[in-house]
Amino acid sequence: SLNAEVATRYADYSTFGDKTTYKIGLTWQIIDSLMLRGVKSTAFRVPMLTEQFGGTNSENLRTIDPCENATGDIAANCLADGVAVDFVQDGTTVLTSVGGNPEVEPESAETLTVGLVWQASFVEGLSATVDYFDIEVEEAITSVNGSDVLKLCYTDPVAYSDYCSSFERHSVSKQVTSLNQRPVNAAWEKVSGIDFNVQYQGSLFNLTTKVDLEATHLLNHENQPLPGQAVHELLGLITEDQGSYTEWRANLGFTVQAEDWGTYYAIRYIGTADDANGGGPIGSSVPSIFYHDIQGSYYLTDDVSLSAGIDNIFDKKAPFLTSWNDANTDVMTYDLHGRRGYVKVSVSF
Known part of the structure; x- marks a missing residue:
């Protein structure tokens, strides 16, 4: 049998207007034990309250001034801003104002998932799924x-004029004395991969048993932090402030359940x-790791x-990484x- 699902959603917000999304889904029961499924959809994420209206606080944050030892266009733009060729940054931190941005808009996304669902006919309780995703x-x-x-400001003061107006320099020393750091709509990100799941549920000596394996194989993960910047391929890398993008991750769980007690053993894998x-050669990469709970x-x-x-x-x-925080x-x-x-102690009401 072939089934189709079509849906749309309209939302109107007082802060940034209206948004419309859609979803198209298909399922095809190829045979009794095998089903093909797919979904194409759009989505959006409204800014969190802290991203849009979060209060402001000031912190001394690590900041590198590009006008020190500058070359090429950056050196020329620094000089045009009154920063001398022999400028030396005083310290490594700048007083930075961090908070929300009322002008930030919702994120938008397009997603595609296609997969197979298999239910074993020869072993009761055994099933498996495999799904390709592209977001x-x-x-x-x-x-x-x-x-x-x-x-960005000194690379192209015209294209990134908003950033040039978000910091101030001392009138004499030309040191950066203050800087505003706010959420903005600037980046794009694309990720694709394959999710696997194998599950078996049965009984043994009047006990309910379950084995559940979940794994993700990342095929691609790239982003562009800001327009005009290089596209970063993150697959297989650990980044300084965005986490790690290992090609493989998996969780294996074993559950034994009785009428009045239960136990669960889990193995977590990070590639x-x-x-x-x-x-350098020490701490420039990390091996795979297993955790047991x-x-x-x-x-x-x-x-x-x-x-x-x-x-x-x-x-x-x-694991140890040398170039990190x-x-x-x-x-x-x-x-x-x-x-x-x-x-x-868990209590249900």
């Missing part, structure tokens, strides 16, 4: 750091990656359960706490 985001909301604000900043639960009543568990059972340390690792991806245990 492109335009006008992505991004916060341009101080170093990029200055570099190899290279440091986007390069660096376990949890047990006892159901005191239908509404109350007691659970205890251990995360990172084998106390796996975060003070943490010397990717704090957005890897476990920084080591082995740890917990006890929790």
Whole structure:
């Protein structure tokens, strides 16, 4: 059988007007055990309150002034702005005002997913899915750091005039004395990959058992932070402020469930990656890593359960990266706490 789904959504906002999105979905039951599915859709994300109306606070943030040791067009534009050829930046930080931007607009996206769903006829409870995904985001909301604000301004003061007006220099020393860092609609990002899932659910000695494997193979991940800048290919890299884009990630879970108790064991896998900043032979890349977690639960009543568990059972340390921040690792991806245990009580109302 062949089924189709068509949907559209219209929304009108007082802050940035109206938006319309659509969705077209198809499913084809090829045979009893195999189904083909696909969805083409558009979407948008409205700015978060903090991105649009967040309060302002000032911080001393690491900023590189491109007028120091400048060459070519940047040197000429710095000189035109009154910054001497022998200018030397005083320190490595600039007082930066960080907050929301009332002018920021929604992000927009186009998505495509195509996949197969297989339900085994010869083993009850065994199923698998494989899905290809392709997502492109335009006008992505991004916060341009101080170093990029200055570099863009002096690369092309006309095209990036908004950035040239977002900082001030001392009238005599020409040091940057203040800088505004606000969210803007500037970036685009494209990602594609394949999601895999294999699941088996059965029973053993009056216990419900489940094995669940989820994996993602990243095929492509690229972005352009700002118009006119180079397109960055992020596949297989760890970036300094956007996390890591390993080609493979996976989670394998084992569940055993009884009437009044249950246990869950999980293995998390993160594939190899290279440091986007390069660096020396030590710490310029990281190996694949496995984390093991376990949890047990006892159901005191239908509404109350007691659970205890251990995360990172084998106390796996975060991999070392030399060119990074003070943490010397990717704090957005890897476990920084080591082995740890917990006890929790859950109550349903």
